[in-house]
Amino acid sequence: MTSTRTCADEGEDGVLHRIMPLLGRRGPVVIGPGDDAAVLDVAGKLVVTTDMLVEDEDFRTDWSTARDVGVKAAAQNLADVAAMGAEPIGLVVALGAPGDTPADWPEGLAEGLDAECARAGVSVVGGDLSAAPRLTVSVTAFGQFAGGRPVLRSGAGPGEVVALAGTLGRAAAGLDLLAAGFGDRAGTHGPVAELIGVQRRPTPCYEAGRAAARAGATAMLDVSDGLVRDAGRIAQASGVRIDLDGPFESDLDAVRPAAEALDASGPAAGADGDRSFDTCVRWVLTGGEDHGLLAVFPDEKSVPEQFRVIGSVVAGDPGVTTGGLQLPVGTASGWDHFGGRFRGGDGA
Amino acid sequence: MTSTRTCADEGEDGVLHRIMPLLGRRGPVVIGPGDDAAVLDVAGKLVVTTDMLVEDEDFRTDWSTARDVGVKAAAQNLADVAAMGAEPIGLVVALGAPGDTPADWPEGLAEGLDAECARAGVSVVGGDLSAAPRLTVSVTAFGQFAGGRPVLRSGAGPGEVVALAGTLGRAAAGLDLLAAGFGDRAGTHGPVAELIGVQRRPTPCYEAGRAAARAGATAMLDVSDGLVRDAGRIAQASGVRIDLDGPFESDLDAVRPAAEALDASGPAAGADGDRSFDTCVRWVLTGGEDHGLLAVFPDEKSVPEQFRVIGSVVAGDPGVTTGGLQLPVGTASGWDHFGGRFRGGDGA
Incomplete structure (x- = not known):
């Protein structure tokens, strides 16, 4: 990718236009990105987890590509869903970015998020774009129990x-x-x-x-x-x-x-x-x-x-x-x- | 509040200790904050929306108290849930904060989030704390349709x-x-x-x-x-x-x-x-x-x-x-x- 256009050049709608085609649609999605909110089919109990990744705290752009950051942001949230014993059903992402961020950074992020979601059989169902002083990726992931029950941290007993x-x-x-x-x-x-x-x-x-x-x-x-x-x-x-x-x-x-x-x-x-x-x-x-x-x-x-x-x-x-x-x-x-x-x- | 202790002084666990007692429990919460993820009871379809607020982009700490920011972050996300025709059921929040943030700022934020959640009959069900260069509040809110159907942007017709x-x-x-x-x-x-x-x-x-x-x-x-x-x-x-x-x-x-x-x-x-x-x-x-x-x-x-x-x-x-x-x-x-x-x- 040789784009030198920035997020500020593209504007919010321009960045969204680049990202949307990169997001697959898998899992129980009823309404995907583009409205006020997304809609998912959920069977029974819902599991929800959120994690924020901040540039220079949680990742560095000289050590990780945008795609890497996307994979990692999805993986660590979907792992939390799995750690409850649940089946992932999708995630949403909020991206904060400085205006001078190259416009292909959000694209790479979207590719990475989508790739890791695909590994879990789900997709990115919604998101938000904001201006921020440093790249900030906040993911919230969802899962369902499909007949099972949540596995907490508190149930371990002696002898196990x-x-x-x-x-x-x-x-x-x-x-x-x-x-x-x-x-x-x-x-x-x-x-x-x-x-x-x-x-x-x-x-x-x-x-x-x-x-x-x-x-x-x-x-x-x-x-x-x-x-x-x-x-x-x-x-x-x-x-x-x-x-x-x-x-x-x-x-x-x-x-x-x-x-x-x-x-x-x-x-x-x-x-x-x-x-x-x-x-x-x-x-x-x-x-x-x-x-x-x-x-x-x-x-x-x-x-x-x-x-x-x-x-x-x-x-x-x-x-x-x-x-x-x-x-x-x-x-x-x-x-x-x-x-x-x-x-x-x-x-x- | 006269605390001059910072988030770095308190550490992650210390800040969480201050916040947790401030969060009520309302709505269909099965498992609240404290495990890998939260669990909610959902009837049928789930609506999900996310929004990020960044200091000096979306709010200023000299114009708004932490409580104000909490109210606003909850309100704008819960409004998106309402705008789909859904009933709010809860939200999660990721907070990014500089280490020198006064430790009572996250407390004020939690109070504001909880107060606005109470107005909607729901609660904060989970969250995440990160270090960040500026205060960053990323909320994801959830709702259900309780027999209704999602109202999108796309259904308007002439004569209406x-x-x-x-x-x-x-x-x-x-x-x-x-x-x-x-x-x-x-x-x-x-x-x-x-x-x-x-x-x-x-x-x-x-x-x-x-x-x-x-x-x-x-x-x-x-x-x-x-x-x-x-x-x-x-x-x-x-x-x-x-x-x-x-x-x-x-x-x-x-x-x-x-x-x-x-x-x-x-x-x-x-x-x-x-x-x-x-x-x-x-x-x-x-x-x-x-x-x-x-x-x-x-x-x-x-x-x-x-x-x-x-x-x-x-x-x-x-x-x-x-x-x-x-x-x-x-x-x-x-x-x-x-x-x-x-x-x-x-x-x-």
Whole structure:
């Protein structure tokens, strides 16, 4: 795309004209974009979730294309729908943009939103455009239960098993690679490029959420702020302790190429292996944006195929233990949107 | 409130702790804030709409309190739900805020959102907090049809009548009063203070939307970008011409105190009466934020009590006529979010 026209050049209607043809129509849409509001067919209970992504807080335009941002904005909201055990049915998006934003940025955003919606079998059903000092993408996603029931954070009980559908730490490793300039390097390929790809475009397994609900999951959420912090949320809501099996060998293996690439390229080149191992542990335990689903099941045999068992629920003061560390809830590592990364003590 | 603590001081959880107790629970809420997503009971079809308000684009913190912004953000979204002929059932909000925002700003916002939700019989069912360079409030509102059907913009036909529930131009007059400093003046009271109040806290009549649907309205929207521009949207979608009766005497009378106050106070003091009349006409025809409902009905006798007839639908090229002016759609005056006010020719 070589357009140099801006959103201000196009005006609100002009930008909408570019976006509309890019949006598919899937799922139970009765009235799509273009009126005061959209209309969806809903069977029974509705699930609703919202998330805002802000330029230079949640994404950078030199690290992610508009399409990447669209994929991610859709994925993290649809993952929240899945984490309730629901079937996604659609989403709406509000975009705030500076007037000098190239007019093809909203187009790329729409393509990315539509592509990820397609993966979930749904579509963008409505939206809003505003002027804003920085790019701001606010998505609200919807789902229905289709006979099932909501899976909350609060139902876990002692003796149950903790399982995960998805990966750990890869998006966090990808973020550190981007910060070190690996996103720009010609020849970045293989595992390093894949880890950057997870940061840019996470691929949650939406079907796993419904499978968990059908299998009788007692608690579930998507890992958006880090395994330890999010497990702590289930522990807190359910009044239990969660023992996470360490050391997550396969996850550590998957992110190790990032640590090696960073060690080989940066001022820390030649540092001892332990330091790089610590980095991998930090990514795996506190990196959140892979958007895997963390769920609790009554027993091992009820765990659906998309999940692997990574821990257990025990009676005790609400908290999380992993690799010998005991972390009370509320101080667990992870992301705080105002305090920044690892607010409240980085125990990992 | 004398708190000087900021959002960064409180952290995400601290801010949420302050907000949660302020949110009532009304309407068909199954699961409220606090999990990955909220759950609502929906009967049949769901209506969904979203709108983003950005500091210094859509509101100013020196002109509006946090509570005012909350009322307005809820009102403009719930008005869109009403404009589909639906019954509101709830809303979610994403707030982006700089870290140095006083922590009582989100509290005020929550109070305002809750107060306006209460007027519609619903509540805030979920939300998200993000860091952002400026205050950004993104609301998504929901409604259901309860046996009725969606009223779109596209159903108006020749021979039908155009009617309005609500006021015209008052919010726009209030905005100009705020810009001239009337918001700060001790002793600002009476009609001037009331007009400023409409700008800060519009009061759409949500019940009028359902009444219109029951009465067989063929087209409807809420006047958010100005009467002429929004009537043009119905004209365009329905392929008709809309003749608006002028000159809207009662609306002009209601905003005249603003023109007089501005004339008496500003550099234009002593200007001739015509100039002030032109200002009033501009407010009434192009000022949008009163959020009245503009609807088309088959005939005069089907118009519900909340509405007054202000025009008629005739065959012809899509456009709007008023007071002898003929305005093709697409060039009508009103608000464009990227182009600013009165983009595309101010015909009024």
